[in-house]
Amino acid sequence: MINGIAPFVWILLGAIVVLLPGIVMLLGRGGPRDERGRKIFQFRPVRRLFGLMLVLLGGVSGLLALSLVQFFRLTADESVARIEIRQLAEGQFQVDASAPGSGTRQYVLYGDQWQIDARVVRWKVPALMAGAPPLYRLERLSGRYSDAAREATATRSVHALDDWPAPDLASLKKNFPNWFPFVDVQFGSGAYMPLFDGARYQVYMDPRGALFVRPDGEATAEGLKRLGW
Numbered sequence: 001m002i003n004g005i006a007p008f009v010w011i012l013l014g015a016i017v018v019l020l021p022g023i024v025m026l027l028g029r030g031g032p033r034d035e036r037g038r039k040i041f042q043f044r045p046v047r048r049l050f051g052l053m054l055v056l057l058g059g060v061s062g063l064l065a066l067s068l069v070q071f072f073r074l075t076a077d078e079s080v081a082r083i084e085i086r087q088l089a090e091g092q093f094q095v096d097a098s099a100p101g102s103g104t105r106q107y108v109l110y111g112d113q114w115q116i117d118a119r120v121v122r123w124k125v126p127a128l129m130a131g132a133p134p135l136y137r138l139e140r141l142s143g144r145y146s147d148a149a150r151e152a153t154a155t156r157s158v159h160a161l162d163d164w165p166a167p168d169l170a171s172l173k174k175n176f177p178n179w180f181p182f183v184d185v186q187f188g189s190g191a192y193m194p195l196f197d198g199a200r201y202q203v204y205m206d207p208r209g210a211l212f213v214r215p216d217g218e219a220t221a222e223g224l225k226r227l228g229w
Helices: 007-027 045-074 125-129 148-153 169-175 177-182 218-226
Strands: 078-089 092-098 104-110 113-123 135-144 158-160 183-194 200-205 211-215
Touching (some): 007 045, 078 113, 092 135, 104 135, 113 200, 183 200, 183 218, 200 218, 211 218
Antiparallel strands (some): 092 104, 113 135, 113 183, 135 158
């Protein structure tokens, strides 16, 4: 950041400053006038060449600014939930889950892993270029087992996240139908991690609409290493 403004903004401004006079020099008319007072187009090699160079420089600078915009978008992960785990018994855990701007809710999960799922709307290029982030709705939090055979017979646990703050995608589509020509795709995204006593996680969504989880603190990171993650 330079004086609180992202670098790509300065590059884009520079591209515009260079591009406009370049276009004038490349395409502008100059020289003598005809009998009606209209300027006569004359090919002035030096001026046209210099104008062409400015246009090319402005175009390259604009592409560089656009590339930086996409780079910053690809690194702008959004935090969507925080998870804290406390073991109650063998294979039974209390999960304290919270979303940014909301209180903590408690859930009981069974298994050796937990999973969070969301429904996502991702936009097409015009909306992406305008800076529209993916829309999401966290739908459920569930326990799972690393052993698929045990998953079929052991105690299952799943909790709907209907009371979590999020846009209602069905209502949005109904109320703002003109937005949805810009929808690229609607899909489900999920992420899971191990359950163990004292674990803390942060759940993020990347700019493409994929959920992923990071350990929140060194203790959780060390616990994951002990489990082979």
